[in-house]
Amino acid sequence: MFFPWAPAHEIIGVLLIVVWAVHVYANRRWFKAIFCGRYNPYRIVQTVVNCVMLVCALFLAISGVMLSNHVFAFLGIESGASFARTAHLLASHWYFVFIALHIGLHVNVIFSRLGIARFIAGASGAASSSRGVVVVSRIAVALASAYGVYAFIERGLWKYLTLQQPFFFMDMERGYVLFFVDYIAMIVAFAVAIIFISSLIRLRQRG
Amino acid sequence: MKKLILILLTVLMGVSMAAEKKILVAYYSRVDENYGVGEITKGNTEIVAEMIAKKTGGTLLHVEPAKEYPKKYDDCINVAKKELAQDARPAIKPVNMNPEEFDEIYIGYPVWWGEMPMPMFTFLEKYNLKGKTIHPFVTHEGSGLSGVQRLKKVTGANVTAGLAIYGHVAQNEREKAQKEVDKWVK
Numbered sequence: 355m356f357f358p359w360a361p362a363h364e365i366i367g368v369l370l371i372v373v374w375a376v377h378v379y380a381n382r383r384w385f386k387a388i389f390c391g392r393y394n395p396y397r398i399v400q401t402v403v404n405c406v407m408l409v410c411a412l413f414l415a416i417s418g419v420m421l422s423n424h425v426f427a428f429l430g431i432e433s434g435a436s437f438a439r440t441a442h443l444l445a446s447h448w449y450f451v452f453i454a455l456h457i458g459l460h461v462n463v464i465f466s467r468l469g470i471a472r473f474i475a476g477a478s479g480a481a482s483s484s485r486g487v488v489v490v491s492r493i494a495v496a497l498a499s500a501y502g503v504y505a506f507i508e509r510g511l512w513k514y515l516t517l518q519q520p521f522f523f524m525d526m527e528r529g530y531v532l533f534f535v536d537y538i539a540m541i542v543a544f545a546v547a548i549i550f551i552s553s554l555i556r557l558r559q560r561g
Numbered sequence: 562m563k564k565l566i567l568i569l570l571t572v573l574m575g576v577s578m579a580a581e582k583k584i585l586v587a588y589y590s591r592v593d594e595n596y597g598v599g600e601i602t603k604g605n606t607e608i609v610a611e612m613i614a615k616k617t618g619g620t621l622l623h624v625e626p627a628k629e630y631p632k633k634y635d636d637c638i639n640v641a642k643k644e645l646a647q648d649a650r651p652a653i654k655p656v657n658m659n660p661e662e663f664d665e666i667y668i669g670y671p672v673w674w675g676e677m678p679m680p681m682f683t684f685l686e687k688y689n690l691k692g693k694t695i696h697p698f699v700t701h702e703g704s705g706l707s708g709v710q711r712l713k714k715v716t717g718a719n720v721t722a723g724l725a726i727y728g729h730v731a732q733n734e735r736e737k738a739q740k741e742v743d744k745w746v747k
Binding site for chain 1: 642643701702703708710
């Protein structure tokens with residue numbers, strides 16, 4: 355079991371759904387504009403990513419409530435555990451991949467909010483020796499992505515995505531630290547992949 | 562002279578019997594419809610338990626709930642989930658031996674919702690197994706060696722590195738399962 359204290363899983367799940375709801379509400383204008391304007395390839399990619407995420411989040415939340423043994427136990431749901439278990443496993447892993455793609459598509463916004471863009475731009479704009487910051491950060495991202503691809507294969511994530519692995523396995527020998535390192539590296543890898551693809555799309559659009 | 566030989570023999574027998582460890586292989590296993598193997602007439606965990614008992618010369622003990630679980634897999638996991646949520650202790654059929662009298666205990670179960678099926682809790686809590694050596698073995702379909710933390714907690718025993726075997730391997734690839742058992746049981 356990933357959580358030594360079982361209710362932690364459900365409490366974190368509920369908190370994440372609340373964060374999700376706030377995020378969706380804060381960006382409600384995007385949903386309102388979905389049927390407006392023209393769709394270019396980049397916008398199609400963005401819309402597909404967001405819609406898949408929405409479906410995953412809904413399945414994850416509904417199955418989570420159905421599976422709950424603590425927080426939502428008062429609802430007294432006593433059936434559908436088989437469907438809910440499979441739905442939770444599938445939705446969570448697809449959600450994970452698409453969250454990484456979503457992060458990749460919004461990396462500029464995230465970095466500018468966090469002041470990272472300014473830091474790198476400032477460094478590269480200053481003395482030539484500070485260009486090293488850009489080079490070093492690019493190498494770090496490349497290494498993290500390569501490791502992310504390795505972790506994706508090593509942990510058999512594709513097996514979860516295709517239901518070849520129908521039950522979650524927590525490798526206690528590798529422990530929690532490596533678990534988070536691996537999953538964060540996977541996010542970096544997917545984000546970098548979509549950044550690369552979308553920049554190609556944008557180049558073609560301009561060309 | 563005859564008397565001396567008799568005394569010597571008795572002492573020898575006593576020593577050899579004391580040296581031989583008493584081993585128990587206690588397990589829960591379910592037949593009927595199961596994940597990955599369909600309808601079965603012999604439980605996956607039972608197959609592994611018998612392999613272990615044969616190899617160690619241990620005594621088999623099948624822990625059986627008083628009320629059988631539903632035959633259909635989907636119905637069974639609904640019941641099992643409810644029992645886990647309520648931290649229930651389903652009644653078990655009477656057991657005609659005392660695990661406390663054994664030196665080493667193998668505990669086997671299928672992983673249900675990442676834990677031992679609840680009748681195993683009913684069984685284990687009946688006895689004082691604190692400080693005993695327990696070797697856990699499980700059958701699963703991907704979750705691996707799960708439920709061991711609660712096994713440790715509920716028994717207070719010295720729980721060793723366990724064995725996790727895929728249910729479908731135990732059921733359909735017995736030679737492979739036997740190899741895994743042989744490697745694990747030293």
